Amino acid sequence: MFDLRFARYPKRWTTAVVAAAIYANFFTNHYLFDARWLLVTVVALVFGRCVMHFRIFRFRWRMPLLLAFLLVAFFIWLAENIATWSNAWLYPSQLDGWHPVSPEKLASWFLLMIISVVMVTWISPPQPPDGHLAE
Template sequence: MSEPRRAHSRFHQVRLRLEAMAVVPGPRGWFLEFLVFGFKQGWACLFGGLMLALLLGTHLFWPEGVPVHRYDAITVGAVLIQLSMLTFRLETPREAVVILLFHIVGTVMELFKTAAGSWQYPEASLLHIGAVPLFSGFMYAAVGSYIARVWRIFDFRYTRYPPAGATWALAAAIYVNFFAHHWLPDIRWLLFAATGLLFWRCQVWFRPLHVHRRMPLLVGWGLVALFIWFAENIGTFARAWTYPSQKDGWHMVGVEKLGSWYLLMIISFVLVSLVQRPQTPCQT
């Protein structure tokens, strides 16, 4: 058995042992549930974690004078990560379709935003489209991979989920605004308001261990957007891409970017919902 397949098998063995443990009421039971929650979250973040390790590792240890561009090595590494995820059944084929959509959606946005000067890729590469190295699409795919995997691993269920057509319209409006605000008024505050109106009653039910817990979906999106913002700071520190304000040296990305990531989360969630249909807690 190959090493990744053994790792996958070990994960399932550990998860089965944890889920078989009796949870007694009180702090000890809560602590066990918290540990399992963290374990599952880490497993869901596998693609994103490996991508961040690849960006940071090549930034710190890439040797000077080698004939291969660092960005091209990142692209090849990202392809190998994606193929491994599929080969060792860490992602399902349906999830891979969603991730392909993320590649397309993300690459189109990258081409436009780099042309508009919103950010840039400061290093050379051979594997690129325009000014965008091909590994950029995998960073969007990491978000899609996480949402698809966490949805499945935690057995997400929803109460008061809005009509699918309304969520698709909202996601489309958010995506268009990412482009249109360069010429037209930025309507992101209207989009935040529309998001609140659609989802303020929606609860996501997730199962860390034996029973489902719940939280407002709007809160869950905010927490994920926060972690993506932390990951973005690691990515810019590793000079995977840079913002104009970081031209003279790295500094943390402004917290205002949290709003952009929050809106991107909605697009991501709606794309995943195309293959992971939202179910209610009473559905099996």
């Protein structure tokens, strides 16, 4: 629908290694070191040069892929705050009164976005923008 294209998308094997590390951290952070912020840094290094090109109606736009990940994560985090505020569900710390969901959850949603995108790119490999050679 948006005709997504990617300039300077990283090697897929590199993204798979990063996604596997993120996935492992979601489980091991309860027993070992929580590497969430280290993984965010690694994601910034791996995806930092990538630019997403997309189409809305007849207009072509471009955006740094990291910004796209951050925006999606932010809106999920915002929806999570709205849902807890409206008592759709509550976290244990909110049982005695509502408060915003921790900004650390924003990093978790950001990292989850990476896993999701990497899985999709194994089914549908990222294509370069029209007129660009694959980089």
